[in-house]
Amino acid sequence: MQKQSTLKKWLMLISLGFMGGTFYMSAYAGGTYYTQLVEGLAMTNTQYGLAKTICSPIGIILLVPGAFLGDKFDAKKTLVFSIGVQSILNLSWPLWVHNFTTYVAWKVIYTVITIAYWGALIKYINNLDGEDSAGNSFTMYYLINGLSGALGSFVTLGVANALDAGIGTIIFTMGVVTSVATLLVFFFLDDEKKLAERGVYLKGDEPIQVKHIFYLLKYPGFWMMFFAYGAGVSLYNYVEYFTPYLTNVYNMDPSLSSALAIIRQYGVNLVAPIGGYICDRVLKATYKWYIIGFGIIGALYLVMVLLFRETTNVMLVGVYTTLLCAMIMMLYTTIWSVMRELHIPTMVTATLSGIATISERIIQMFLPAAFGHFMDTKTPIAAFNDIFLIILAICVIGVLIGLWIGAHHKKCLAGLRSFEKMTGMKTSEEA
Numbered sequence: 353m354q355k356q357s358t359l360k361k362w363l364m365l366i367s368l369g370f371m372g373g374t375f376y377m378s379a380y381a382g383g384t385y386y387t388q389l390v391e392g393l394a395m396t397n398t399q400y401g402l403a404k405t406i407c408s409p410i411g412i413i414l415l416v417p418g419a420f421l422g423d424k425f426d427a428k429k430t431l432v433f434s435i436g437v438q439s440i441l442n443l444s445w446p447l448w449v450h451n452f453t454t455y456v457a458w459k460v461i462y463t464v465i466t467i468a469y470w471g472a473l474i475k476y477i478n479n480l481d482g483e484d485s486a487g488n489s490f491t492m493y494y495l496i497n498g499l500s501g502a503l504g505s506f507v508t509l510g511v512a513n514a515l516d517a518g519i520g521t522i523i524f525t526m527g528v529v530t531s532v533a534t535l536l537v538f539f540f541l542d543d544e545k546k547l548a549e550r551g552v553y554l555k556g557d558e559p560i561q562v563k564h565i566f567y568l569l570k571y572p573g574f575w576m577m578f579f580a581y582g583a584g585v586s587l588y589n590y591v592e593y594f595t596p597y598l599t600n601v602y603n604m605d606p607s608l609s610s611a612l613a614i615i616r617q618y619g620v621n622l623v624a625p626i627g628g629y630i631c632d633r634v635l636k637a638t639y640k641w642y643i644i645g646f647g648i649i650g651a652l653y654l655v656m657v658l659l660f661r662e663t664t665n666v667m668l669v670g671v672y673t674t675l676l677c678a679m680i681m682m683l684y685t686t687i688w689s690v691m692r693e694l695h696i697p698t699m700v701t702a703t704l705s706g707i708a709t710i711s712e713r714i715i716q717m718f719l720p721a722a723f724g725h726f727m728d729t730k731t732p733i734a735a736f737n738d739i740f741l742i743i744l745a746i747c748v749i750g751v752l753i754g755l756w757i758g759a760h761h762k763k764c765l766a767g768l769r770s771f772e773k774m775t776g777m778k779t780s781e782e783a
Contacts, residue, residue, distance in 0.1 A: 367536035369496025371435050374504040374533050378442050378526045383592030384613040387599050387606045392519035397727035399452045401720030407459045408716040414467045422471020428543040430472035436534040437465045442527030446520035502618040504529045513607050564703040567777040573694035576757050582711030583750040584687040587680045594673040600732040602666040612670050616677040627682030638690035642754030645683035650747030652676050653740045693761040697771050697779035
């Protein structure tokens with residue numbers, strides 16, 4: 353294989369990292385600009401949640417086609433299309449997204465045009481400089497990703513503050529940022545044909561095998577991962593409610609609340625490796641970290657419900673929520689590492705990984721709408737206490753999942769349980 357120049361590799365990594373860090377800014381704008389979004393589109397909080405209820409099943413339906421398209425088509429063309437068309441969608445927001453109906457339409461279009469993005473991105477990074485350098489490529493990608501996401505978000509916030517702008521200008525500015533990402537990807541990435549000339553052949557993740565699903569459904573380890581993913585990602589998703597929590601309950605300035613949201617989203621990435629260190633070096637088992645991590649996070653939410661009042665110092669609450677998010681990030685980034693304790697054969701891990709993610713989308717069909725209803729019908733402090741109690745219940749479920757996985761792991765080690773015995777599927781290379 354012909355190695356590319358160091359400069360070329362860095363230009364490609366920077367392009368991919370900048371795109372990855374800014375790609376989801378508009379999709380998750382509510383996490384940073386919740387108040388501006390809801391008020392700007394004259395939506396109720398319930399309608400904001402209903403938008404997720406509507407889009408989640410669409411995401412489930414497009415899961416398999418998206419993975420297929422991401423693997424089938426040229427990775428560079430797929431990435432340029434995904435970020436480029438999204439940029440056009442962002443730039444067009446002020447022209448037509450004015451209410452709940454058009455907001456839902458915008459989200460549906462966004463979901464459809466980006467279905468192949470993730471598969472193409474993973475394929476490109478994984479083979480950027482040959483498979484033997486994949487680990488280093490991913491490490492550097494995520495470092496650039498985090499820095500770029502913070503930079504793009506603070507640029508957007510700075511423009512919004514300078515112009516005293518509404519959500520239309522905010523999303524338009526995000527479109528400008530993603531347009532820069534589009535140009536970087538277009539000019540500095542090589543297409544697969546050019547990479548092949550250097551002996552680099554992009555290989556995507558193993559595709560989901562429908563025939564494996566029926567075996568997985570028989571195996572307890574699949575359901576453990578299914579529920580663990582739903583619980584862990586839900587904790588990560590619902591930190592967005594800290595933004596309206598600070599503005600609605602404590603009257604924090606929306607701009608300051610948005611700035612803290614950016615720190616909660618990107619700044620806490622700096623502590624994410626601590627979770628991996630605890631799993632691998634201290635506890636030597638992810639299921640033990642589930643038990644401890646979910647337990648600590650649940651206790652932190654309980655403290656908010658029992659001790660925080662409208663009179664609590666707003667900056668104290670802001671710092672507390674940031675520390676809570678740091679704890680969530682340390683747990684969230686280790687969710688998949690529990691696979692080793694589920695004793696899942698390699699040949700079915702891709703299918704399990706794809707199907708397990710459905711759990712989070714199912715939860716998104718119900719909880720955001722319920723949270724919005726609480727916010728529309730109750731006093732701010734009562735609404736958020738109810739939201740936090742539900743998240744606390746998710747943490748309890750996470751602890752129970754950790755205990756469940758621990759018992760399963762011990763049975764597998766003792767030879768009392770195995771994938772082949774429980775499903776009847778042959779997993780040897782000859783099968």
